[in-house]
Amino acid sequence: MSWSRRDILIGAGLSAALGGAVLWRLSLDEGPGPTVALVDRAAAARIGRRLLEAARPPADGSAARQRIDTLIATLPAGTRAGDLRPALADWVAADFEEGRMVEVEGWYLTRTEADLAILAALEEAGAQTG
Amino acid sequence: MFIDARQLDDGSAIACDVAIIGAGAFGITLARALRGSGRDVVLIESGGLDFEDETQALYEGATDGIAYNLDTARLRYFGGSTNHWGGWCRPIEPEDFEARAWVPHSGWPVSRADLDPYYPRAQEICELGAFDYSVENLARLGPPLGLPGGKIADGFFQFSPPTRFGERYRDDIANAADIRCLLNANVTEIVAAHDAGSIARLDVATLTGKRFTVTAGTYVLAAGGIENARLLLASRSVAPAGLANDRDLVGRYFMEHPIFGPIASWICDAPERIAPYYGSYTALGDAVARGCLSMTPEYMAREGRLNTIFTFTPNDDVRYLPGRPAEDGPIPLETEMLTLLAGVEPGVEHTGKRVYMGCGTEQAPNPDSRVTLADEVDALGMPRTRLAWQITEGDRESLLANVATLAAAMGAWGHARLRRIVPADFAWNDIDMFWAHHHMGTTRMAAQASQGVVDANLKVHGLGNLFIGGSSVWTTGCGATNPTLSIVAFALRLAERLRAGEA
Ligand SMILES: Cc1cc2nc3c(=O)[nH]c(=O)nc-3n(C[C@H](O)[C@H](O)[C@H](O)COP(=O)(O)OP(=O)(O)OC[C@H]3O[C@@H](n4cnc5c(N)ncnc54)[C@H](O)[C@@H]3O)c2cc1C
Numbered sequence: 001m002s003w004s005r006r007d008i009l010i011g012a013g014l015s016a017a018l019g020g021a022v023l024w025r026l027s028l029d030e031g032p033g034p035t036v037a038l039v040d041r042a043a044a045a046r047i048g049r050r051l052l053e054a055a056r057p058p059a060d061g062s063a064a065r066q067r068i069d070t071l072i073a074t075l076p077a078g079t080r081a082g083d084l085r086p087a088l089a090d091w092v093a094a095d096f097e098e099g100r101m102v103e104v105e106g107w108y109l110t111r112t113e114a115d116l117a118i119l120a121a122l123e124e125a126g127a128q129t130g
Numbered sequence: 131m132f133i134d135a136r137q138l139d140d141g142s143a144i145a146c147d148v149a150i151i152g153a154g155a156f157g158i159t160l161a162r163a164l165r166g167s168g169r170d171v172v173l174i175e176s177g178g179l180d181f182e183d184e185t186q187a188l189y190e191g192a193t194d195g196i197a198y199n200l201d202t203a204r205l206r207y208f209g210g211s212t213n214h215w216g217g218w219c220r221p222i223e224p225e226d227f228e229a230r231a232w233v234p235h236s237g238w239p240v241s242r243a244d245l246d247p248y249y250p251r252a253q254e255i256c257e258l259g260a261f262d263y264s265v266e267n268l269a270r271l272g273p274p275l276g277l278p279g280g281k282i283a284d285g286f287f288q289f290s291p292p293t294r295f296g297e298r299y300r301d302d303i304a305n306a307a308d309i310r311c312l313l314n315a316n317v318t319e320i321v322a323a324h325d326a327g328s329i330a331r332l333d334v335a336t337l338t339g340k341r342f343t344v345t346a347g348t349y350v351l352a353a354g355g356i357e358n359a360r361l362l363l364a365s366r367s368v369a370p371a372g373l374a375n376d377r378d379l380v381g382r383y384f385m386e387h388p389i390f391g392p393i394a395s396w397i398c399d400a401p402e403r404i405a406p407y408y409g410s411y412t413a414l415g416d417a418v419a420r421g422c423l424s425m426t427p428e429y430m431a432r433e434g435r436l437n438t439i440f441t442f443t444p445n446d447d448v449r450y451l452p453g454r455p456a457e458d459g460p461i462p463l464e465t466e467m468l469t470l471l472a473g474v475e476p477g478v479e480h481t482g483k484r485v486y487m488g489c490g491t492e493q494a495p496n497p498d499s500r501v502t503l504a505d506e507v508d509a510l511g512m513p514r515t516r517l518a519w520q521i522t523e524g525d526r527e528s529l530l531a532n533v534a535t536l537a538a539a540m541g542a543w544g545h546a547r548l549r550r551i552v553p554a555d556f557a558w559n560d561i562d563m564f565w566a567h568h569h570m571g572t573t574r575m576a577a578q579a580s581q582g583v584v585d586a587n588l589k590v591h592g593l594g595n596l597f598i599g600g601s602s603v604w605t606t607g608c609g610a611t612n613p614t615l616s617i618v619a620f621a622l623r624l625a626e627r628l629r630a631g632e633a
Contacts (some may be wrong), residue, residue, distance in 0.1 A: 039476045040452060040469040047466050089472065089544070096541035097279060101534065105462050106549040107396075108537035113470055 034068050035120045037084035044113075046123025050104050051114055061122045064115035071112065088112065132304055135315035135336050144225055146310070149627065151317045151361070152353035154210020155614050156599035156621045158295045158303065159255060160350060163625030165306050171313040172344055173303065174334060176353075177207025179296065184337055184509070191515030192504045196558055198386075198519050204354050204569045208313060210298020211354065211567065212614070217292025219258055219615040220285070220397040221249055223437075225427040226608040231365040232434035235383065238605040239577035239586040243334075248619040248626075255618050256290040257298075259417020263288070268421060272405035275421075277539035281429035287441075289411060289418040314338075318512050320349065320361060320596070322368040324530065328594040332450040335510050343353075348628065351620075352599040355569025356384075358513045359501040359602060362573065362583075374573075374590045379583050381501035383571035384519055387610045389564040391488035393440075394533055396540060396548040397448055397464050397472035401483035403545060409444045409485075417603035424609060425532055436492035436525065437609030438532040445484040452477045461549060472544035487548075490566055490610030491532070493525040496513070501572050521558045530554060540619060568613050570604035587632075588624050597624060 038044045071091055072079075079087070095101070095110030102114035109117070138144075148164060150157045153175035160175045170604055177185045185207060191200040204211045222242065222347035229237025250261040260267075265274055265284050274284035303311050317336050323330040332344040351358050360380040363372035372380055398404065406412060408421035423440040430437060448459065450468045459465070461484065468474060468482045493499075499520035503513035530550075537548035552561060576582025584603050590596040601613040608616075 038469070039474050040456070040466075042453075043466040043469040046455075048462055050463065092470075093544065094541050096538045099534070099538050101538060101541070103550075103554070106551060106553075107463055107467055108541065108548055108550070109467070109470065109526075110536060110541060 031117065033046065033061040033086060033123070034072060035116050035123060036081045036105060037088040038116055038120060041120045042124070044117040045120040046118035047104060047109070047114075048119070051102070052121055054104065064118040066094055067115050067117065088116070131306070131309070132179075132311050132313055135312045135342070136338045136340060137333065138340060138342055138526040138607070139310075140325040140340050144172060144310075144312075144342065144344045146170045146344065146346050148172070148348045148350065148631050149174060149344050150350045150352055151320075151332065152176070152210065152351070152357070152600075153208050153303075153311060154352060154600070155212050155295055155617050157210070157350070158299050159618050159621035160352065160599065160625050161306075161309050161311070162299060163451075163622055164628060165302075165308060167629045169308065169628065172346065173309055173310045174315045174317055174332070174344060175208050175311060176316045178313045179208050179300070181205065181207055181213070182565070185314070188508045188510065188512075189515075190508070191504070191517060195499070196519040196521060198517055198565065200356065200515055200517060203565070204356070207296070208300070208311075209294055212293065212295040215290075215292050215567075215614060216612075217256075217290035218612045219253075219256055219288045219290055220611050221245070221261075221263060221619075222608045222611050223427075223569045225430075225538050225576050226437075226606060226611070228448045230431070231495050232431075233436065233606065235581075236606045238575055240483045240575070244586070245616065245623065248622040249615070251622055252615050252618040253288075255293070256615055258288045258290055258615070259415050259419075260292060263557045267414065268407065271407050271412060271419070274405065274410070275403070275543070276467055277421070277423070277536075278542045279539045281426055282534050282539045284421065285424055285439075286407065286414075286419045286421045287631070288414075289420065300448070312344075315593070316351070316510055317361060318364070318510055319367060320351065320373055322365070322367040322373055322593070324368065326369050327592065329596050337509060346595075348595050348597070350597045350599055350624070355572060355600055356501055356515055356517065356600040358600060359572035360503065360513075362505050363501075363574050364512050374583050374593060374596070376592070377580060379574065379581075381572050382387040382497045382499070382577050383495045383574050384499045384501055384517065385493050385495060385570040385604070386519060387490045387566035387568050387607065388493070388521065388529075388558070388565050389488065390485040390552060391564065393489045393552055394487040394536075394548050394550050395445075395461055395464075396485045396487065396546045397468050397471070398483045398546040399468060399473040399480065400486055400545040401444065404444060404483070404485070408442055413633065423536065425535070429535065433535075435450065435531055436494060436528040436607070438491040438529055439610040440487050440489045440536060442485050442487040445486050448482045448484050450474060450480045450482065452479065462551075465547075467547040470547060485546075489529075491529045492607040492609050493521050494508075495571055495574070495606055496520055496522060499571075525558050526556070526558065566610070566612065568601060570601045570607060570613065573598045575603045575605050578612065587627060588620065599624060
């Protein structure tokens with residue numbers, strides 16, 4: 001699975017609508033999508049697979065994507081893929097501070113990391129099947 | 131001087147000013163501190179100077195509830211359980227003495243300020259360093275972890291060699307003109323006067339069949355956290371429910387410190403930030419220290435939690451090689467978690483550190499967790515102990531919440547991710563845990579006789595001349611703070627009161 005401009009726009013639009021903000025556009029080209037923020041997508045995908053196997057909510061691709069979209073919508077217009085990593089660090093820190101954590105195999109990671117890991121796993125599965 | 135009670139005449143009657151039952155940390159400290167006070171002290175010890183099977187067998191008993199080995203959890207000879215204690219020491223924290231709205235039955239009738247004058251001397255007796263447990267003191271050795279969020283505090287233990295009280299202070303007892311230490315002498319009953327308002331005498335027996343009595347102006351029961359309750363409950367010739375037990379409090383509220391080693395592991399991308407004193411015994415001035423983490427008072431109050439003290443040991447390196455699938459090490463997903471950390475750069479090899487974490491945790495006072503008497507009797511005809519140790523679901527939830535809180539603080543720090551090793555749905559009875567051998571609560575301290583067995587000065591409510599020493603008087607579990615340093619401090623406090631004629 002890859003992230004299209006449309007996906008990002010829809011996600012951003014949803015978030016903006018929810019937040020009452022002005023619709024904006026993240027200038028990510030078609031490509032890997034927000035999982036580009038991960039240092040090692042393959043490693044994250046392995047975490048994501050375990051989350052999906054555990055099959056507990058919220059290990060669900062659409063919910064994960066929606067939450068990530070909401071976060072991306074908070075970034076200034078014109079944010080580029082390369083700028084996502086520092087933003088991710090901030091989201092992760094905020095998640096930990098607020099106790100928004102997910103458990104996998106006893107590990108505690110943040111909601112945002114878990115969402116990205118799930119998306120990475122789905123991307124990988126998509127790449128393999130399609 | 132030492133006297134082998136087996137050599138006394140059967141039916142002897144020994145008189146003194148102060149009779150102390152039990153020569154462990156409390157009894158030896160109290161006796162030493164009373165030297166030269168003009169009081170004639172008799173220190174009555176069940177065992178001899180060395181371990182003997184037959185005497186140790188007097189500690190055997192039955193258990194309900196959580197499995198517990200009553201025999202190996204203490205030692206019954208001169209020096210008591212300090213003959214095998216580990217020497218981990220920390221003072222009780224000020225907040226532990228306070229009534230906590232979220233902890234039923236909490237709130238001691240004394241505060242940390244009442245013990246503070248005695249801690250420096252207690253440190254010397256336990257052969258520790260200066261009485262300075264501040265983080266600033268620790269920071270002299272290097273920066274503490276300082277996890278963000280205000281929920282996790284850095285701290286440290288000091289280590290006693292560990293002082294074997296029975297060896298270290300043997301000569302003091304042997305040479306004191308005003309102390310007679312009766313060895314191989316087992317108190318079988320604390321006999322109340324007929325009005326049950328004071329103690330009339332102690333009945334004592336040897337395993338060789340001798341019986342004799344000790345009478346004193348003041349009696350101090352210091353036979354250890356379980357045995358104190360057993361002896362009171364078994365002292366029923368005048369009070370059928372047991373001595374000092376009109377309110378059915380003796381033996382209740384038994385607490386321990388469950389120990390998990392390990393409860394968690396973490397992966398850290400910045401091992402250089404873990405000061406060496408966390409992982410090993412480190413010289414700190416004249417002390418030996420080891421760092422630990424615990425929950426802050428603010429967090430516990432806000433979230434309604436008990437305390438947990440975490441210690442840790444850095445373990446193997448964990449290598450991250452970009453593009454190479456992780457090999458399954460001892461801990462699943464460990465390398466993957468390493469890739470999420472702040473210091474790991476895309477495409478760059480990185481070495482992280484695996485750290486194993488143990489903990490001791492607090493249980494809330496629980497009246498149903500209790501010591502009673504078994505039907506069987508020991509070789510002296512005394513009913514054996516029956517221990518029904520209980521830990522509640524609330525205690526479990528608190529521990530798990532504290533682990534998650536630590537995981538969040540490490541995550542917010544950016545350099546570590548934590549994995550809980552025990553399952554979230556563990557049951558106290560099934561889990562692979564240890565205990566700390568800290569026996570607390572069975573003669574708890576309270577201002578009111580309706581709430582506890584002894585008052586703020588260790589005097590038994592309603593009895594004019596009986597005091598109790600040791601961690602059986604603990605009102606709460608005090609985090610996972612090891613009790614012996616404070617047991618010694620309380621003994622010094624009682625000695626001062628006895629010397630001043632205030633008790
Ligand atoms: C394996 C182990 C490790 C420990 N590690 C630590 C640690 O690291 N840090 C820490 O703070 N604490 C530790 N403890 C706990 C510590 O040993 C106790 O807190 C301490 O010894 C209690 O002192 P006490 O004087 O109250 O009782 P005890 O030391 O138990 O002494 C009681 C004495 O009373 C005697 N006695 C019992 N019944 C009678 C009777 N009927 N008549 C006459 N005498 C009697 C016994 O023989 C004994 O000598 C540990 C305990 C164990 C078992």
